[in-house]
Each structure stands twice: as C-alpha cells, then as structure tokens.
Amino acid sequence: MKIHDLIIIGAGPVGLYAAYYAGMRGLSVQILENFDEVGGQPYHLYPEKKIFDIAGIPEIKGSQLRENLLAQLELVSYDLACGVQVLKVERREDLFEISTSVETYLAKSLLVTTGNGLLKPRLLQVEGEVVARESGLLSYFVKNIEDYRDKKVAIFGGGDSALDWSLMLEGVASEVHLIHRRNEFRAIENTVAQLENSKIQLHTPYVISALVENQIILKKIKADDEPFDLNVDKILVFHGFMTENNQIVESLDLSRTGKIRTGVAMRTNLTGIYAAGDACDYEGKLPLISVGFGEAAIAINDIAKNIDFGHKIRNGHSSSLFAEKQ
Numbered sequence: 001m002k003i004h005d006l007i008i009i010g011a012g013p014v015g016l017y018a019a020y021y022a023g024m025r026g027l028s029v030q031i032l033e034n035f036d037e038v039g040g041q042p043y044h045l046y047p048e049k050k051i052f053d054i055a056g057i058p059e060i061k062g063s064q065l066r067e068n069l070l071a072q073l074e075l076v077s078y079d080l081a082c083g084v085q086v087l088k089v090e091r092r093e094d095l096f097e098i099s100t101s102v103e104t105y106l107a108k109s110l111l112v113t114t115g116n117g118l119l120k121p122r123l124l125q126v127e128g129e130v131v132a133r134e135s136g137l138l139s140y141f142v143k144n145i146e147d148y149r150d151k152k153v154a155i156f157g158g159g160d161s162a163l164d165w166s167l168m169l170e171g172v173a174s175e176v177h178l179i180h181r182r183n184e185f186r187a188i189e190n191t192v193a194q195l196e197n198s199k200i201q202l203h204t205p206y207v208i209s210a211l212v213e214n215q216i217i218l219k220k221i222k223a224d225d226e227p228f229d230l231n232v233d234k235i236l237v238f239h240g241f242m243t244e245n246n247q248i249v250e251s252l253d254l255s256r257t258g259k260i261r262t263g264v265a266m267r268t269n270l271t272g273i274y275a276a277g278d279a280c281d282y283e284g285k286l287p288l289i290s291v292g293f294g295e296a297a298i299a300i301n302d303i304a305k306n307i308d309f310g311h312k313i314r315n316g317h318s319s320s321l322f323a324e325k326q
C-alpha cells in the first residue's frame, strides 16, 4: 500500500488549495472526498453566487473558484479519491491509518479540511424515495448528462441548480418538467428569464404527494385541484444540502461548537494531525475562504518543516523557487 506524506480529508476550497501547496513543497499528497465531486460549499451550495472577499480576485462565482483551484492543482502531482467517506483515523506507530467507506490509506501526516462536516442532499421525503434512488430512477446529482438523453425528466427545486439543470437538459431530454412548491424561483434573474422562454413544462406551486415506481403524483399547494400523475424516466431533486458534523479522529480536542481546536501553526492536540478551514476553531476564527487559504499555507509549511518524510522538501519562502524547478 502506498504511504503518502500527507493525506488531506475533504476537498472543499481549503483542502484543494492545501493539496496544491503541499505539492508545491514537494510532499506526496492524497486527497479524500466524500462527494463524487470536489469543491465543497462554494460548488455545492452556491455555485452561482459571487464571492468578493478573496485577495486578488475582485469577484468569482463558487463554481469558477473550484475550476481555478483545480487548474492550480494541475501544476503539481497529487492523488484524488472522490466518493470516499473517511470513517476513522488511528495511529499505527509513526503512521496514520485512515479507514474509509472504500479502502484503507496510510500517511505520515494528516490535514483535516472537512468544513462543517458531511454535506447531505435534502430529500424529497416521499415514500419510495430510497427504492427510486437505488434503482437509478431518482438522483440528487447529474453524473453523466447522457443518462438523460431522450428521457422524460422531472426536476424538483426552485433554486439555481434546479433551473440550470432544467435548461441544460432541455436540449437533451425528450421532456423536462420543473416542479416547485412556490410560483417564484430563487435563481438569478437571467436564468429565470431563460426558463420563461424555454419549452420546459412548469408545475408551480406543486409538491409531490406520492411516488409509485416511475409515476409521480403531484398536488397543488393550498388548492382543492385533483392531484395529477406524471410518468417519468428520471427524477432529479435539487432541494439543497444539509451538513452533518462527523468526528473521524477520536481524542481530538474539540471546541464548544464541535470544531477541531487548533493552536500554533494549525496543529491539533495530536502530533502530526492538523486542521484548517471551517473544520477548525480557535479564538478569533472566521469561517471564510481567504482565512482557510491562509491556514492551509501555515499548516503545510509547519508539516514540511517538522515532519521527517525521509526526502527533500522544497523551500517555502518563495513560490518562484518552485516555478524554476517546473
């Protein structure tokens, strides 16, 4: 089994930047991410919202930030495993053994960048949802747009993701039905205008009352109209995400808010384990991307300086030294 210098748990903006920084210092890095896609909160919770408080970037959308971080990461070598939930971390002499939902990993040091914890999609909360999900009828993400070609698709939601995917699938699917509990959509104006000029069939204000195999039964909110049935081949649910705090390392010191307490140089109470970004807490902590980026750089530099990896680590004073070696 490959032993990495560093394993980063969580591929939100802070984990991705930390991986780049570690690669730049010459560490071998493995990133583990629970979701099938990296990007953390900006990508999953507010892809279309603009961020205005990152140094040197006047404005950037959540989804674009992820693209930029991935482009930067391509400058170094790294290993990335998505769809892998870290369950437990244990010390094995001078290594850490990381047990996940898929396999076990070994590393000499660890950086926890799990944010507010596991991001979980909000469910439709209708009987039959689990069976529909397991059979592939219902999903909370589009993994491959081709799965929707010439299919009759029902999309639930009223925000950016629901509208963006409705518009994107309009030219792919045979029919797109957009179902939302309100008459107004929460997406940006331009997208709502595109929706109004599209062939997407709108069902508002409707909610689902039953799901029987591939038949969804919709009922109008606050009206006595008869419910109506829709037979579909695919159902997509974009009702947003919840976070679930998950403690993966026993005996880590936690703050009152359940975050990992960090001290000097983002060290935790356990030697070799560091935390950065929304996952960590200390006096004066701010849960902001720019702050998390700074914490990542501090943590990686401390790891590079204090852990014996048995190979040469690049100088950390100036990134131009790294560029000359490229």
Ligand SMILES: Cc1cc2nc3c(=O)[nH]c(=O)nc-3n(C[C@H](O)[C@H](O)[C@H](O)COP(=O)(O)OP(=O)(O)OC[C@H]3O[C@@H](n4cnc5c(N)ncnc54)[C@H](O)[C@@H]3O)c2cc1C
Binding pocket: 009, 010, 011, 012, 013, 014, 015, 032, 033, 034, 035, 038, 039, 040, 041, 042, 045, 046, 049, 050, 051, 052, 053, 084, 085, 086, 087, 113, 114, 115, 116, 117, 118, 119, 246, 248, 276, 277, 278, 279, 287, 288, 289, 290, 292
């Ligand atoms: C609506 C909204 C707007 C915001 N606007 C701004 C803004 O304008 N400016 C700003 O600076 N900040 C903003 N923030 C805050 C910002 O998004 C967070 O500070 C930032 O995302 C923290 O990054 P992170 O990488 O630490 O954590 P996250 O982005 O939360 O990423 C953590 C990652 O870890 C993964 N993970 C968790 N547990 C596990 C596990 N056990 N195994 C494997 N993977 C795991 C998660 O799936 C996730 O991908 C906003 C937040 C919200 C909700």
